[in-house]
Amino acid sequence: MEAMLNNIFSTLGSYLSNYILIAALLGGGIWFTVSLGFIQVKGFGEGMRRTFGGMFKKGDKAGADGMSSFQALATAIAAQVGTGNIAGAATALAIGGPGAIFWMWIAAFLGMATIYAEAIMAQKYKQVGDDGEVTGGPVYYIRAAFSGAFGKVLAGIFAVLITLALGFMGNAVQSNSIAAAFNTAFGVPQWIMGAVLAVLALFVFLGGTGRIAKITELIVPIMAAFYILGSLVVIIFNIKEIPYALHAIVVGAFAPSSIVGGAAGATVKLALTKGVARGLFSNEAGMGSTPHAHAVAKVNHPVEQGFVAMIGVFIDTFVILNLTALVIITTHSIPSGKTGAELSQYAFSTLYGKGGDIFIAICMFFFAFSTILGWYFFGQANIKYLFGSKAVKIYSVIVAVCVFLGSLAEVELVWTMQDTFNSLMVIPNILALFALSGVIKQVHNDFFKDRKK
Template identity: 80%
Template sequence: MKTLNDLVLTIQHYLSDYVLIIALLGGGIWFTFKLGFIQVRGFGEGMRRTFGGLFSKKGNADKDGMSSFQALATAIAAQVGTGNIAGAATALAIGGPGAIFWMWIAAFLGMATIFGEAVLAQKYKQVGSDGEITGGPVYYIRAAFKGTFGKVLAGIFAVLIILALGFMGNAVQSNSIAAAFHTAFGVPQAAVGVVVALIALFVFVGGMQRIAKVTETIVPIMAAFYILGALIVIIYNYKNIPYAFQAIVVGAFNPSAVSGGAVGATLKLALTKGVARGLFSNEAGMGSTPHAHAVAKVDHPVEQGFVAMIGVFIDTFIVLNLTAFVIITTKSIPSGKTGAELSQYAFSTLYGKGGDIFIAICMFFFAFSTIIGWYFFGQANIKYLFGPKAVKVYSVLVAVCVVLGSLAQVDLVWNMADCFNSMMVIPNFIGLIVLSGTIKKLHDDYYQNFKKNK
């Protein structure tokens, strides 16, 4: 087991620190220039479509798909997870405040990548044998490569995402909830796992309609709750806000000048940890969120591309940034803590024991919504591989993983989840690059024809 774990860690090291950073940053730059800085030009329209959908009751989920906002809420449910609390803290503890600057860069470029993912997901979505709309990377990978190679590449992606997110990833999320509740309230982790699994199973069996209703309800509430709680801490420490900006910008290029307790922080660590954690937080280029954007009811694929970009913006530039600024303005990095414990410590500087309770509640919302989102992504690939009849078995297996994940942290499972997460980027990225011309054609068609005639 130790040998296997070491092998997994070695593979993950090279994937996350080299292959993925080069591929995803390179891909982000490619799509940014190819689409004429779409994340800037399309930002306003994305915001209008997102927040217009927030207050609109039109377009309930059914077999024909979800409303555009429900699709975004499902995507954000997966994006805004424990990584926004623990991931940002880990990047700060290892790479120093400068890691946040590189998270910003990764998110900005990722907005262009996720635009392309959503556009392709819309373009190649299909009606399954159960009559429901479905879509995702497996379908556009098959469109990019006809024949056996396309089938194999799509199959590899499907297996990886089911394992990485549906099973192992959801076990990780469950453990985060159970550990946080045990710390805050002393509740046995197993009991928390069973309750979370039962609630999740109730949502799963309700199909797309129930998933859409839950995510569109939970996501705005959890975002508002966290934003308010974090802003109170930041405003209380308002005198340190200029220091926070200085530490982030200076630390991005000279970490040793403002390491703030991040022992051994270097430019390489700040860059790699910031970019890696940023990419895994907003999921741009990973091939996960296209499953949600594929089922949105829109008149043109590019319309959902605009909405998808806002998901990355909310995840990184709002939620993850708030975590970072709470930690930096409270000067908590020198505490020596990392992960969720560092975030809890930072919030407790103002809220005391209430900081543990606040993080526990946020962990529940963030991780539970991620469980729902990741289940949905895995479900699309279960249907692709085995057909709709396999979904019930998949639902039960995910619930079992949620219970098992709450019991204890098994390093091998956690590390394999990260590794499979990284590996699934590769087939998705290949499909994106090969179909980049199709993305550009749809982009041009929207501006030159559809928008003018609308």
């Protein structure tokens, strides 16, 4: 039965990610890029100013009225920057070759416009829940986009899919990545690591929005700085290989077979599909996940958080994921035959030796644990929508149990189902964004008209 279900979900997930989602997410990215006047270029400086200026603002604590703009971004980045930045980029390189990174860049550039649209709709349609706390996300703007029974059903489907995909299955997958990495690097039994993770996670969950915001605000800059520094050391050590890496990425996007040392059997189609799919799943633009964090930001106008949301995609792909790719390509690790996290570990070990395993294990802990917090928060918003705030404590305990169980062993069916549900939840989110295109354009124009005045 398990093998049959795994085959069904694997086939469905592959079809969704390779065809439907690439068309939907790239189509959405192109549409919002053009209709919003290349906002990812026009608003980039504003986004950087608001993001890094917000890091140093003190006293704006998270509570029932939401989070600061930077805390909301930190929670979003906590979810975006996960094991996909270590394993996802490596998998794309192993299958699609260096050219896959070029298509990741294209997906991220277009995704910045999509996530801008998501953030401003999440802000516009956010609500106060029955517990008196500000909440928001796609379920609310889906209802705004489609009235009547259709909107209710579509919002309900999205809420169930994201809770299963991220809150339960996704967090089990994340804990498995941490436990496996620590077992390889330090010999720690996976069940012990799982128990530690479950206790830590439950402690944060039960502290509510304020504790989640405080922890992500602290963890995200530290984990980013640690990974950036560790990656730059390897890249600088192999600095003479950077021209080769850039050549391999650009040429490999259109002529993979001409790149010496590229992935065996890589084609333009593989480079494009793996690059776009991994890029979109890494930065989560258009998936409907990060709007839950951006909805609760305390800003004066929805567009202000839209600027900040774009920077999350930029950091995820153009900084963190790019560093992984450059480490792997400049160390000529693709021909090793490894894939996923093992390929990243191999690349780092060319300089650090056994320390490469330790470096990846520490990064996995930060990346995956912060993702657990972000994905829990996204699922929590939908649990409130479906069952009310009284169900949140039960949800917290179930997620902690999933974190523990996920550490014990990799269950292929769970991984496959999570990927499939991830893909499915994109559909109602993108449909709603297209239906609200006029509203998005109006909110966008209102901000710039007011600022001009």
